[in-house]
Amino acid sequence: MLQRMSPASRIVSYLLLVIAGAVTVLPLIYMLSLALQTEAETLSADPVLWPESMQFGNFQELFKRAPFGNFILNSLIVAGGITIAHLVFDPLVGYVFAKYQFPLKNTIFLFLLATLMVPLFVRMIPLYTMMSNMGWINTHQGLIAPFLMDAFGIFLMRQFIQPIPDDLIQAARIDGASELRIYWKVILPQVKPAMAVLGLFTFVFQWNEFLWPLVATTTEEMRTIPVGLTLFNQEYFTLWHLTAAGSVILFLPTAVLFLLTQRYFVRGITLSGIK
């Protein structure tokens, strides 16, 4: 702390923060309010700030109107599957680039990092054609396959594995440990916090993903929550109380994860800045 703030600048700072915080948080609280309103209240020409009586039945109603159970299951399978794949592959590949010497290492690493410059929209149409040819459109594997690893996760794990002393690995080799065992028993336990950040971010990011599940699903039953909810809203466009209820369900896991592991979130975002 450099210097004490004057009372005036303290008050102004608080005022600005309260306004900014209200702008970011109040719309989400209003979403919760909408989720608990009656349909009539959501359609009122004089919008209702908070419902007369809380309509928890909206959540049941949502499951009756749309295959929302399927949406949740699909989201869990897809986001969960991709997260597991990242945790299996990203550290392994990161380890190879951190600790092994082999011909063409730098060239291969460059080709890997180059994929960071390839946004999803470039892959979208060719992947769609490829998945169609394989019969993977509208399947879980089709939703998962394009995201099994990513260069950033690999890069991140490499950064965390590099400082581990080579002597540890050599000692394990002298003791006769296999290469896979060294990775499993020596390397992985040292990078658990980094893997927690990686897993958390991958899950939240994929849980929220919109474009690919929109492109790669064709039936209502295969949609993930973000896509299911959006198309539900378009098909029954007046049902704002149910749309809001679905939004609350979609946001709930992220909100809980964020409350429990706030420091990891901030750390993860900061890490994304040190490329």
Place this chain on the structure above:
Amino acid sequence: MSRRYALTAYLFLLPAFAFFGLMYYTPIVNIIANSFRTGPRADTFTGLDNFTRVLSDQAVHNSFVITLIFGAGTTIGAIVIGLALALLVDKPLHGRVVFRAALLVPYLTSVAIVGLLWRNILDPQLGILNRVLDSAGLPTQAWLNTNPLATIIGVTLWMNVGYTMVLFLAGLQGIPDVYHEAATIDGANGRQRFWRITLPLLAPTTLFVSVMSVISGLQAFAQAYIITGGGPADRTDLYIFHVFNVAFSARDFGYASALSFLLLLVIIAFTVVQLRIGRRGEVQY
């Protein structure tokens, strides 16, 4: 480590070779190849037809200009507001951790939530925003009809400024206190310290934020798909939304591929230029 283990390394890399080969490099090759083809399955070679068609396609020109404005608006907003918020939550105030969390929350929601929620809030008949503005004595308007592009830029900033705030905060915390202390002893006031110390030393963060923000701004999709449907009168026809419709409504995969490929080139060009400018602006004390 010796090269004895090179074989193991390649073995460990096999899944990565398969994945990046199939899911990244094959699509890149395909999208370039498809750019020169036409037909519903993009299987007929047409030479440069797709590219000459772009030159006279008014809808694409319109969409491109809109997307540039959107990218510029979201980038400038993300830098200015994100930095302002970072400076605020960096101050020695009670509860700043709570404020940081509150400002970050929208970034963690799905773009589906952001889109649907704001479509409701901004609705001229049902929306709460006009009622709140009205009761505060402020002018109301039919946001998505009167200023659609500015409105979806605002919604995008609502979602993203918490993210840039966290990045700028990390940048601020990386500036050693001694610079500010020395400047204060030399008699520099707060404003001078901001322009002469904070801002120049934040240059790497600002560069990173602007590169990331331009990249994500130019490929924004859901804002148009969910909130505006590209309208009214194509005034929010964001580029990738346009490409999406060419591909999946008009089923013109060849043309859509050419359009995607062109945007990729534009994004790469923007990134290179920004990095060049950023390098030149780097300072060291």
